[in-house]
Amino acid sequence: MRTEIADALLRAVLPPWAVGAARADDVSGPLFAVERALCEGAGPRREGEFTTGRWCAHRALVRLGGSPVAVGRGPRGEPLWPPGVLGSITHCPGFRGAALCRAGPARALGIDAEVDAPLPARVRDRLISTDEAGRMRPEVAGERLLFSAKEAAYKACSALVGDGRVPRLAELRILVEPGRHGPGTSGRFRVRVPALTVDLDGRHFEGRWKRSHGLVLTSCVILRPGTEVPRAWRPGTEVPTAQG
Known part of the structure; x- marks a missing residue:
């Protein structure tokens, strides 16, 4: 499966105001130093999942309008995103992907x-x-x-x-x-x-x-309760909140 197909599959499950990036095969990098440290000692399969997941995350950050930054790991193994960004990473045999949106209309993804x-x-x-x-x-x-x-x-x-x-x-x-x-x-x-x-x-x-x-x-x-998300909204624009 080509990268553009993997991207299209991920995009199909995302709201129009979220972005994503996906691959079917693994990449070897690049990673930020803090990210490399997180997968030190991992076996080849886990290293491939981790590295490619971070590659997808970096690409999604650019699509969200930002720059690639190190995506750390929290105490439960969750990815740590820049302030104001919500996201998630997934992987299974034949697919790795990351999806992001800006906090505001959404509280979690x-x-x-x-x-x-x-x-x-x-x-x-x-x-x-x-x-x-x-x-x-x-x-x-x-x-x-x-x-x-x-x-x-x-x-x-x-x-x-x-x-x-x-x-x-x-x-x-x-x-x-x-x-x-x-x-x-x-x-x-x-x-x-x-x-x-x-x-x-x-x-x-x-x-x-x-x-x-x-x-x-x-x-x-x-x-968020009371939030109405227009279907045409895209990252970087304001989302109106219902009054009353």
């Missing part, structure tokens, strides 16, 4: 990529509820799509509320909007979070998914 294959039974039984599975069509991507959506939502929640209040993956409930779920299709999903865990409800989550090229990609954005 999470993305996830998965190989389009059945979930292992132990993962399915632990993380996917009977109700969730029952709402999906019986295609291969059904439970994998639910899992990826949970991962993207978890990353967004984790960035927003921090340790101790993040819902577990099994507690996040995903409702995929009706539509075709075959290869090459896309759509949206909703997220329900446990009461008293996050100071938001499902109305503040915007989830999107894409199934193509042997992959399932998802994104989840948590919006």
Whole structure:
């Protein structure tokens, strides 16, 4: 898969006011010194994932209108973005990507990529509820799509509320909007979070998914209450907030 195709797949799951960069193959750099230190001693596979994820992050920062800067790592392994920037990095076999947006209309952003294959039974039984599975069509991507959506939502929640209040993956409930779920299709999903865990409800989550090229990609954005995001908004412009 060419880089432009990987970019297009990631762009398909992002709101129009977010940017991203993706690759199907690994790169060897360049990295900032602080980033190189973070992957010292890692095996070849992990080093490739990390380096290419940072490469995507640097490229996305430029697309957001900034300059490449070192993207550090927080205590939970999360990437550390420049002030005023929200973002997420994901990787799976055949895909690495990073997505960013500016803080303001959004409070958090999470993305996830998965190989389009059945979930292992132990993962399915632990993380996917009977109700969730029952709402999906019986295609291969059904439970994998639910899992990826949970991962993207978890990353967004984790960035927003921090340790101790993040819902577990099994507690996040995903409702995929009706539509075709075959290869090459896309759509949206909703997220329900446990009461008293996050100071938001499902109305503040915007989830999107894409199934193509042997992959399932998802994104989840948590919006500020009362914020109306015009579809034409682009990074660097002001977003009006609903009054009252």
